Amino acid sequence: MAFRFNFSIDEIEHSEAATPDEVDAQRCTPKRKQESTEKSKQTAGTVADSSPRLGAGEGRDETPPEKKFCFKAAKEHKIPEDLNKVLENKVLETLSGLYYVNMSVVEMMCVHGADAEGIVSKSVSSRSDLIPGVYEGGLKIWECTFDLIDYFSEAEIHFANKTVLDLGCGAGLLGIVALRGKAEKVHFQDYNSTVIDEITLPNVVANCINEGSRMGSGDHRKTSKPPLKRPKKAECSPDALTKCRFFSGEWSKVSELLLSSNEPFLKYDIILTSETIYNPDYYSALHDTLAQLLDKNGRVYLASKVLYFGVGGGIYLFEKFIEEKNVFRSSIVKTIDKGLQRCIMEIAFKDSS
Template sequence: MAFQFNFTIDKHLEDELPAFENGALNSESSGKTSVLDSQKEKLKDGKQSSKEGDSFEKPLWGCKSSEVKAFPPCDNSLAKSDEITKNLGPKEKQPCLKVAKEHDIPKDFKKMVENKVLEVIPYLQHVNLSVVKMSFLKDTCGEDIVSKSLSSHSDLITGIYEGGLKIWECTFDLLAYLADEEIQFAGKRVLDLGCGAGLLGIIALKGKAKETHFQDYNSTVIDEVTIPNVIINSTSECEDEVSEPDVKKRRNSNPTQQLLSKCRFFSGEWYEFSKFVLNSKKAFAKYDIILTSETIYNPSYYSAFHQTLASLLDESGQVFLASKAHYFGVGGGIHLFQKFIEEKNVFETRTLKIIDEGLKRILIKITFKHTH
């Protein structure tokens, strides 16, 4: 039986850690795989993949570096929804409860993204995560998740780090599906749950979602990866949309800020995040769409995950979830999660797509059961 291991590290990152120079770094065999190396392989001969090559017109999910542009500083404002929800019910015991908090969007956009190296994929840009990791090693910040990840030989450290500094393979599967099926986000309230780089939420934002919220376990990921990615893509979106007749209007308002006013950013464990938004003084309305990728790898988290969906999804809302069939080492996977869903008898699931390349990957849709 072949096992696929989840930990990858760039050569220049290895050089930053003398203690690890003489040994290979191995990980828990979770089955999570980083997408960037595989996508770069596809770029070597300039060819597109078959199915993925149909989304976003030319969705060759490859990468190239580019210089980041300077953005004008703006005032910060966060959108409020117009509905109030009920408090969470009793919580089930969870393995770890990292306190949730909301992250402010900085007023100085330029400072937030300066010196960032970008990767470019169709219709999206994101900060180069290898460069981000290397900067963390040189200047330890906050949670110190990079050095802890390296010292433990794993991208998944329960209660400390949950893999947010990588873009996992299933994220690109879900991006392609959303484009192929022309999923509509206009006027919707959307949550990118376990967002990491935030690419799924950014697609919703570009699709004119009424609100787009981003949540990740680690505050470092939100501050150093998610928010910069949203700023970069919001700015490029505004530049594309502004036409000559709009120049005068643009002088009086900042379109980047208008887009960002639709966003909110949160970190923390799922139950704590749910409790935070439902009990916040800021107005909150439940989500019409929740997007989530590679978040069900650990069965220990299923109760918190299920409770979050049940608490935050609108009665007529839908969840789009991408996952591997099985995650070696941690034991989770789509079939085990679907069995968990059936036993809870709150939601129903429908398989949307099965990808058999490499480790089997599956996309499902989750909606509330409605009894008549």
């Protein structure tokens, strides 16, 4: 259903710069040197794509030179008054009662001019699902998202009257589940503005205007119905969409935007995040963001693969990072052994109740 790029992140070229209005030029950090070793590629099944999140380095003896990349500044995306335009030219599919836009259709639209960032063309030319500092994978739905959705039901996680952040949201399915669980507020963040405008926001709108549909049982990885055209008239419940805010940009910049706002900001009771710890270079920014935005008695629910080949991140490395920082306590609350091993982690402040 989507483009498939099975090449190593080591093969990414950084010749194309992001547009000036989306990049904070002062926020540039060196990408850590990584030795490329030959490993077997692992297949991770997803809704949007059957390729692994990160390929392994292949046939490279030399250590790549240290590289620098710039992080995008934060931006809030307003919900358009005309909701029909949000779903214009989108094809909707359903997945266990959740609506989401067909990713391949979005990618084709991006190729033909709907993508101001140019992330689709850059992904094609770079032959990769990820380009650090440029595109961070939000055009695909990764399988750990469904692990976390399953866990919500199994652990009876309640969202009613909670403030929730879907961090690194991509399609926004985690936040949509929280919204349907009667959360008081749900905020969505993704690195790329194109992802928010063309995928996240349309998915949220589609699920609000189709409120009669509820999550059901069954295989999350298969569409339960044929593709659906958008509704002719969008009559969204005001209560649902007024609970939502949408942000793009790098984590620390989004934190700054929220914390420096003149509007009162309540920290989040629950932060949801899936497959965001693939790159150890980002651990410090992620940890600091969680520390700044999580309520003192809040919880983080994080889904991840045990190891991301090629870059070296994974659940146990992040767990060690958390221990060394000595701010949070963490526990692995579920392990999924089916296919490539995956885990669910719960994180809370050490002094929380």
